[in-house]
Amino acid sequence: xxxxxxxxxxxxxxxxxxxxxxxxxxxxxxxxxxxxxxxxxxxxxxxxxxxxxxxxxxxxxxxxxxxxxxxxxxxxxxxxxxxxxxxxxxxxxxxxxxxxxxxxxxxxxxxxxxxxxxxxxxxxxxxxxxxxxxxxxxxxxxxxxxxxxxxxxxxxxxxxxxxxxxxxxxxxxxxxxxxxxxxxxxxxxxxxxxxxxxxxxxxxxxxxxxxxxxxxxxxxxxxxxxxxxxxxxxxxxxxxxxxxxxxxxxxxxxxxxxxxxxxxxxxxxxxxxxxxxxxxxxxxxxxxxxxxxxxxxxxxxxxxxxxxxxxxxxxxxxxxxxxxxxxxxxxxxxxxxxxxxxxxxxxxxxxxxxxxxxxxxxxxxxxxxxxxxxxxxxxxxxxxxxxxxxxxxxxxxxxxxxxxxxxxxxxxxxxxxxxxxxxxxxxxxxxxxxxxxxxxxxxxxxxxxxxxxxxxxxxxxxxxxxxxxxxxxxxxx
Numbered sequence: 001x002x003x004x005x006x007x008x009x010x011x012x013x014x015x016x017x018x019x020x021x022x023x024x025x026x027x028x029x030x031x032x033x034x035x036x037x038x039x040x041x042x043x044x045x046x047x048x049x050x051x052x053x054x055x056x057x058x059x060x061x062x063x064x065x066x067x068x069x070x071x072x073x074x075x076x077x078x079x080x081x082x083x084x085x086x087x088x089x090x091x092x093x094x095x096x097x098x099x100x101x102x103x104x105x106x107x108x109x110x111x112x113x114x115x116x117x118x119x120x121x122x123x124x125x126x127x128x129x130x131x132x133x134x135x136x137x138x139x140x141x142x143x144x145x146x147x148x149x150x151x152x153x154x155x156x157x158x159x160x161x162x163x164x165x166x167x168x169x170x171x172x173x174x175x176x177x178x179x180x181x182x183x184x185x186x187x188x189x190x191x192x193x194x195x196x197x198x199x200x201x202x203x204x205x206x207x208x209x210x211x212x213x214x215x216x217x218x219x220x221x222x223x224x225x226x227x228x229x230x231x232x233x234x235x236x237x238x239x240x241x242x243x244x245x246x247x248x249x250x251x252x253x254x255x256x257x258x259x260x261x262x263x264x265x266x267x268x269x270x271x272x273x274x275x276x277x278x279x280x281x282x283x284x285x286x287x288x289x290x291x292x293x294x295x296x297x298x299x300x301x302x303x304x305x306x307x308x309x310x311x312x313x314x315x316x317x318x319x320x321x322x323x324x325x326x327x328x329x330x331x332x333x334x335x336x337x338x339x340x341x342x343x344x345x346x347x348x349x350x351x352x353x354x355x356x357x358x359x360x361x362x363x364x365x366x367x368x369x370x371x372x373x374x375x376x377x378x379x380x381x382x383x384x385x386x387x388x389x390x391x392x393x394x395x396x397x398x399x400x401x402x403x404x405x406x407x408x409x410x411x412x413x414x415x416x417x418x419x420x421x422x423x424x425x426x427x428x429x430x431x432x433x434x435x436x437x438x439x440x441x442x443x444x445x446x447x448x449x450x451x452x453x454x455x456x457x458x459x460x461x462x463x464x465x466x467x468x469x470x471x472x473x474x475x476x477x
Contacts, residue, residue: 039079051069066096095109107137241428414446424463
C-alpha cells in the first residue's frame with residue numbers, strides 16, 4: 001500500500017530528527033517579525049510571555065508548552081503569519097510526541113494544522129507528507145483490516161484525486177495509480193468484513209475510474225473520434241460563452257476562446273487528426289467534425305454490449321477502467337440488495353445508471369434510472385428520488401470537498417449559469433459575475449466548467465432536458 005511503503009523510512013528519519021533537534025525545538029520561539037505589514041495583536045505577545053515563563057519555571061517536556069504553542073499557532077494563522085504558525089504547530093506536535101509517543105492519536109489535530117499551513121504556503125509535497133503521517137499513525141493504532149481504517153484511506157484517495165484534478169497533465173498518472181492502490185485496500189477491507197462498499201467509496205471509485213478511462217483510447221464508447229467530437233462540442237459551448245462575455249470586443253472574445261480551448265484539449269486525448277494541443281482545428285476539419293456531431297442525433301443510442309478484452313494489464317491497465325468501474329458498481333448493487341437495505345440499494349442503482357451515462361450509454365442509463373424509480377415506488381422511497389438541481393458526477397461531485405490546490409497568490413470567485421441537457425452535459429454556460437482579474441484564468445475556469453458532467457433532474461425516473469443550473473467556483477492564480 002502507498003502509505004506504508006512511503007512512510008516507513010520517513011518515520012525512522014522522524015525518530016532520529018526528534019532526538020537530534022528536541023533541544024533546539026524546546027528553545028523559545030522567536031517573536032513574529034514586528035516590522036511586518038501585519039500587526040501582531042497583544043494576545044500573541046502575551047502567549048509568547050507565557051511560553052517563556054513556563055520554560056523558565058518548568059522543564060522542556062511540560063504539556064503546557066504544547067498547549068500554549070498550539071494556541072499561538074492558531075492566532076498566528078488567523079492573522080496570516082503562516083510560516084510562524086507552522087513553526088508553532090510543529091513545536092506543539094513535538095511536545096505531544098515526547099509526552100504521549102510517536103503513535104499517539106492525539107497528534108491528529110496538530111498534523112492537520114501543519115497540513116493546512118503547508119497548503120496555505122502551496123507546499124503540496126509537505127502537505128501530503130503530513131496527511132500520510134496521519135494515516136500511518138492510524139494504521140499503527142487500528143487493525144488495517146478493520147472498517148475503522150477505511151476513512152484514512154478515503155482521505156488519501158481524495159487527496160490524490162485533488163492533485164490530479166488541479167495539477168496533473170494528461171500524461172501524468174502517478175496520483176491516479178496511488179489512489180487505485182488505496183481503493184484496492186478498501187475493497188479488501190469490506191470483503192474481509194463481509195460488507196458491501198459504502199457510498200463514499202463508490203463515489204471515489206466512479207471518479208477515479210472515470211478519470212483513468214478518459215486517459216485511455218481503448219475504453220468502450222469513448223474512443224478517439226468520440227473524444228474529439230466531445231472536445232469540439234465543449235469548444236463550441238465555450239466559444240458562445242466568450243462571445244457573451246465580450247459582445248463588442250472580438251479580439252477579447254477570440255483570446256478567451258483560444259485560452260479555453262487549450263484548457264479543454266490539455267485534458268482530452270491527443271487529436272485524431274494529428275493536431276497538437278496548442279493548435280486550433282483547421283477550417284477544413286471543423287465541418288467534418290460538425291457533420292459527424294450532427295449525425296449522432298439520428299443514430300440509435302448505443303447499448304452496453306461491451307466485450308471483455310484480454311489485454312496485458314501491465315501494458316494496458318487504463319483500458320480496464322470502464323469494466324472495473326462497471327463491475328464494481330454492479331457488485332455493490334447486488335450486495336446491498338441482498339442485505340435488504342433499501343436506501344443503499346437505491347443509491348447503488350443510481351450510481352450504476354450514472355456510470356453508463358458518463359460513458360455515453362444513454363439508453364441503458366435511462367433504463368436503469370426508470371428501474372430505480374420503480375424500486376423507489378415499491379419501497380415508498382420516491383422522496384429520495386426528488387432532485388432540485390442536476391447532480392454533479394465523477395470528479396465534479398467531489399471537487400468541492402478538496403482543498404484549493406492551485407498556484408499563485410490571488411484567489412478569485414466566479415458565478416456561472418448553466419443549461420444541462422438530457423445527457424448531463426453542459427449545453428450553455430454564462431458568466432454571471434466574477435472578480436477574477438486575469439481574463440485567461442477566467443477562460444480556463446469557464447472551460448473547466450464546460451467539461452462537467454451531471455445527473456439530469458429526474459421526474460418519475462425520466463431525465464429532464466435543458467435544465468438551468470448555477471455554480472460558484474474559486475480559483476488560485
